[in-house]
Amino acid sequence: MLDPERLAPQLREGALRARADLVSLLLELSAIDAPSGGGDALGRFEERLAAELRELGAEVRRHPGPVGAQLEARLGPPAGEPILVLCHYDTVWPVGTAAERPAHVADGRVHGPGTYDMRGGIVAALGAARLLGEQLERPLRMLFTPDEETGSATSRELIVRLGRGAAAVLVTEPPLPGGALKTARKGWATYVVETLGRAAHAGIEPERGVSAIDELVDALLAIRALADPAAGTTINIGRIEGGELPNVVAPRALAIVDVRASRVEEQQRIDAALTGLTALREGATIAVAKRHGRPPMERTPQIAQAAVRAIALASLLGIELGEGAVGGTSDANLLAPLGIPVIDGLGPDGRGAHALDEQVIVDSLVERTALIALLIAAL
Ligand SMILES: [Zn+2]
Structure with a gap:
């Protein structure tokens, strides 16, 4: 395994250099509406995402479904226990929202519908894969689902299947305010x-x-x-x-x-x-x-252990990472009861999920990109 102490500063610098690219990708993705429920808009987002993944060198598998396709991306060597990064690309915003309230940068933040839940998390995950590039020593799977906001009825089977085979699952949902991980959910x-x-x-x-x-x-x-x-x-x-x-x-x-x-x-x-x-x-x-x-996501021994490790790795990046519980659910709830080590709340800090003041802090977007990369490499 790559030595995390030597890798961390390199990832941190790489993420800082990528700052402008991360912001422009977030703006670009936030310009495409993708409301849960299927339709053309979801297809457009999915195509854009697939192009981005292929450009990273990923093998992209498309799993079509009645309310949109799940996109599975495979990177790194074929053999070994993979890390799974889990994202959803649907938002709660109807078609027309992106045109009505275009995403924009102000005060060191990217404001706009879907930025926080969870385009910022998607961009950080893609940025992490890009940072690791050729250095990826273990298989990396990324799954992007179209129906998390409506309960993941069509995605849960694939989420569980890929989750069961993974060494750990990283979920890029928004963190607790201030950036702490979510290690328990109702x-x-x-x-x-x-x-x-x-x-x-x-x-x-x-x-x-x-x-x-x-x-x-x-x-x-x-x-x-x-x-x-x-x-x-x-x-x-x-x-x-x-x-x-x-x-x-x-x-x-x-x-x-x-x-x-x-x-x-x-x-x-x-x-x-x-x-x-x-x-x-x-x-x-x-x-x-x-x-x-x-189901409830209880703080299982597997989750507690993964969080301790993540917090230690974050400190190598100069990040003081906390953890806590939250009332809302995510797809991590589907994996926790199976004893899978899942780390949730890895998306960038910000505020306003499902609200008009939705926004992501750019410094945090950069930081999370480095953190997700380090977790993929060294968890
Ligand atoms: Zn979400």
Whole structure:
């Protein structure tokens, strides 16, 4: 293995020299909208990305899917346990956003939609591969997915397959404010709770009706009682609908419930309780459907060990790297429960994910490029 102590200053200088190129690539990529859900815009981004990867000497494999293709890039020697760098190229911004609010540089930052989540991470990953170039002594896989923002339904199989074969997985999502790694993330699941009853005139013969709304209200009270914030388990009833008119006993009602849990057992407890709900009223029915979810990313021994190593390597670059927990999910949640050493939050520091003030700090973009390169070489 390359000696990290000798490699670190070289990577740092290389990243500093690449500063202008990193910024211009970030501006260029941020000029292409790529909203989750497929379509032409996603295809344009994917083509641009593939061209960039081929220019780096990568063998690019395209995995087509119903909401866009996953791009897999292979670099370095063919034999050995690879490092996997995991990025998503979809954003939450619809077509037209890049033209409406073009990315630009101001105050040492690149501002614009998608810069922080996660074009900056993509640029740092590409820059890292470029910095290592011929020095790459182990296989490097890079995976770029099109549907992370909507739950990775079509990408999760490939993510897990490539993750299982990797020595470690580097995820270039935004870090915690200040740049710390994300070594624990809550799990997420959403459920649709639907109740059915029987309509009747509320004045003339209410006894003939069965209220789906009453049934739903009782179910929601029970659901709310399942929360345990002290254990990291929170429940948000994000939407309710149902009923028809004030004088009609409601025949149907529905709620959408968002569940966050820090621990796998907690997520399972809530899942069992929700899917086990039964109607309290004769003539009513209740159906609970799990819409999608990601398991909690607990700070497993593998993750803790990888973080310790990453923090030590970062110090060789003069970076004081911290770590912490966060509520939101990423594709790292899919890998953590499998015992895969995953390091998340490696993208550049900035702020405003999914917000109008989205931005990336250029100094951090440079720093992360060197850091990702060092991790690929020496983790
Ligand atoms: Zn992201």
